[in-house]
Amino acid sequence: MRSGWSWTVAAVGGASLILSGCGNGGGSGVSRGPALDAAAASAVVATTATDAARFLTQATYGVTDADVTSVQSLGFAKWIANQETIPQESSQAYLDARLAAMVATNAKATLNSSNFYETFWLNAATGQDQLRERVKLALSEIFVISLANPVVDTRGAGAYYDMLGADAFVNFRTLLQDVTLHPMMGKYLTSLGNLKENTITGQHPDENYAREVMQLMTIGLFKLNPDGSKQLDSSGNPIATYSQTDISGLAKVFTGMSYYSPTPTSTTFYGGARDPNWDVTPMSLYNAYHSISEKDFLGQTIPATATANTAGDLKIALDTLFNHPNVGPFIGRQLIQHLVTSNPSPAYVSRVAAVFNNNGAGVRGDMAAVIKAILTDDEARNTASAQANINYGKLREPVVRVANWMRSFGAASQSGHWLVGSTSASTSLDQSALTAGSVFNFTRPGYIPPNTKLAAAGQTAPEFQLVDEVATAGYLNTMNSLIHNGIGPAPTGGSGPDISSAYSNELPLASNVPNLMARLNQLLFYGQMSATLQAKISSAVSQIAIPSSSATAAQISAAQLKRVKLAIFLSMASAQYIHQR
């Protein structure tokens, strides 16, 4: 059951639609003055259905007719603005309800990571907050925690993913703080329970979070220009942003954080008398275990003090990170890579970094403004330039490809629980959400695939890190199976795979192969399918005969279904589809 927005879409295929919705701040139809109407009208008319589809490929988990219509009617900027007001469905709430239902029949039931994947697919396939969901995925690949590590529990992971979603369009400083204090990050990067130094034994604070928050989540390894290129010293060498001493200094700040308790004590610091909500509540700050010696990092000095001040020290440290000039280009470039293209031009990065630095109203770190800047930039929107650029674009992530199928072909889950399970095996998708092999994510921003044309052209291509002889075969076999049969175990009381599509929009087109191909072209290729590819697929598909009207209806629809499935499989098997351009 979805709360919040509900769309009412009247008519299809035309330019004028009335949209109404409830909830915070949304528009209720077009009823403004003439000047505004003209501007709105020109914005509306400019967007073709294929450009809308291309935009939705970047900004959602898959193209649907309804979304195309709303993008055409609102225009990109308003569609984005509206999306930013749509709340998410809470993964934690889903998991709590799921556990309660499981326990009702089996008192010993527990959650496992497969239950987290249920909420991921539910939100990806059916969530109204599509842009938020895509940004969440991107943020989860920068601020990485992983279910592959048993210290991350399922409920905590759900809460963490909710946090990323709630913070997707707020201020980066808020996001940074919420990540730092989240108990799942505390467990994953071992800051939870981190003790201040002991000068007698030489015991030093755990440096894990201090290092990775700098290297991966805020400033990176090298000083950057606003366009994302590395600054160089007088000898032409890149300049490191931090040294080991900065890490040791910053590590002292991340001491004294531990298990949430309404009444923190030394017992609760070490995990005793555990609050049942410790894994979904920000860590408590225990001054008794927080370092009071001088802390030097990134040119900042927190003087030695007699009384520990964990909150105060954290504020100084996070402010210092947040205000570092690297953050705009470092984070901006990675978000561009996740949504639009693996090799943004320096100018594109500059424009986005500039918005991070100042959203136009004097505010630094406005994530909503940054996302809008990324998606409305000419380098994202200009289809002709993109198609002409041999190095433009990115590979769609494996989980996004499956979500594309779910959304574009209206897949449904019999159980309502989207029982896909783990897709981490290299013979499956080689990827499951929130389940990277390490804090370095499935793919590195700077990854260059060896022995490739991209490498020869000096291009980074993060998603190629998941491309090898096994994974590519695994993807094809996975898609072959799910397109033909669906995916997921049969739910109790159901039959056949939990998730499947009836291809109800495509079946009527199957007798006319060009019409079928046109539809797939719109959904999967935003109108850019090459004539060669279309001809190849058409020939193979046309070979499946549709029996004449003297055959039974069942026989006819069986043949139609075969055509549809083959056409979709051959389309999604192609590198043209896998490459988002």
Next chain:
Amino acid sequence: MSDKLHFNRRDLVRLGGMGLTTALPFATQFAAMGAAASTVGPSDYKALVCMFWYGGNDANNTVLATDADSWSRYWLARNAGADPIALMPVGTKPVPVGQISSITGRTVTKAVPDAWGGVLPFAPKTPQAIPAGTKATSAPRTFAVHPFLAPILPLYSAGRLAVLANVGTLIQPTTKAQYLAKSVSLPVNLYSHNDQQSEWQAGSAEGATIGYGGLIADNEYSLNTANGIFTAISTSGNAVFLSGQTVVQYQVSTNAQPAVLINGTTASNIDGSSLAPQTLQSIITDTTPASNFQSDYAAVVARSLKATGILNGAMSSALVTALPAVPTYTNQITGNTETNSLAVQLATVARIIAASQALGVKRQVFFISMSGFDTHDTQNADQPNNLGKIAQAMTYFDTALSDVGGADYRPNVTLFTASDFSRTFTTNGDGTDHAWGGHHFILGGAVKGGDMYGQYPTLGVDNGAFNNPNMVGNALIPTTSVDQYIGTLGRWFGVSDAALNTIFPNLKNFPGGYLNFI
């Protein structure tokens, strides 16, 4: 050659799979788990296997110096914190679970060092020099390994396993004074996982596209006149180590059929369309589009398709199917049965090695790996299990290669270990953080085993009057470079000195040159 104990191969595998054994003197262990085969492997075949420990293994608890001076500093640094990680002295009996340890005073569980017994001594054939800062109370210097490494000691005493001390990434020999003064070039981004992984594999930071294994293979590639696609093989995902200028890494799964068949490509039809299988093949291997993303992607799929039938076909040969199965692995701390990923990967490597003659390849480089070594916390619970898996995997591999259709392939195959870095000498309470130089192992029939190479350093962090010349902060400065380490292996593989100087341009900076372990 010592007297052979008469074991059949199943027994050998089972014994190797026992994981932790109690602290028996190594000499009475199965020292002659030796050549069960009567003939040697092909004279023109060589394989190099890189076993990468992702995350940075704590070498300080893997290979230890047990002289009084070193041990007292080790104890001071590591018998501290909420969950001390100091291992027990040589000769200590395991303390039963539930009892109070007389050494540390803690109540013993399976997940504390007191339960595991003392570290296990091994004696290098070549006496190790006593370094500056270590009191030479007794020479030669004495050493031991972590108790969970017990299974590798028979390999060591049989002369097939060597220890390399204090190896790490360096541009040139570096002293403490030079490091502190920043007066010499240092590898980029020391202590950063991804960059050091790339430095170990390719000699430069993340973004490198060509690795040492690939370059070494490039030089010998002409020997693989058939099926060159199987020259550089990974069982664990993309690794820059294997990419050369010509040689392209090839991924295999660890399934019975290592190459994954793309369904539909060999069928008579898909959905009743007889054209569809060819159409599918044509679409997925089309490298012609004017898009590098598409072209490069299709190139990988094309390789996948081409190699599948050949490789999987070779797996049905008698040589391959006769190899022993992977033994079960039990986590000695939890008692649970677990998958030993390293053994599973080495089983696939062994099968491909066994098929190498049929495939017509003479030179192969393999990459296997495991992660989980980044023990910032819960080191007591996590590291021993990693080491137990390493030990089981190595013994399994040694046994499997000892008899490939009657031939002993061990002299043809050399396995070496590698990791991002070692870890801090002091504890952070229950774990360790990133450091630098660490200790590694080399296994194979051509290895001059039973000995330690490189220079084992002075141990201990600076403290008052004590200044450790080998340590900066909590990290050991390597005394041997990765260039020397892998260069030596490349030399064994057949690469010329001139080519090695190109692959390892910094090699000439190290007066020690090539090492003597093979």
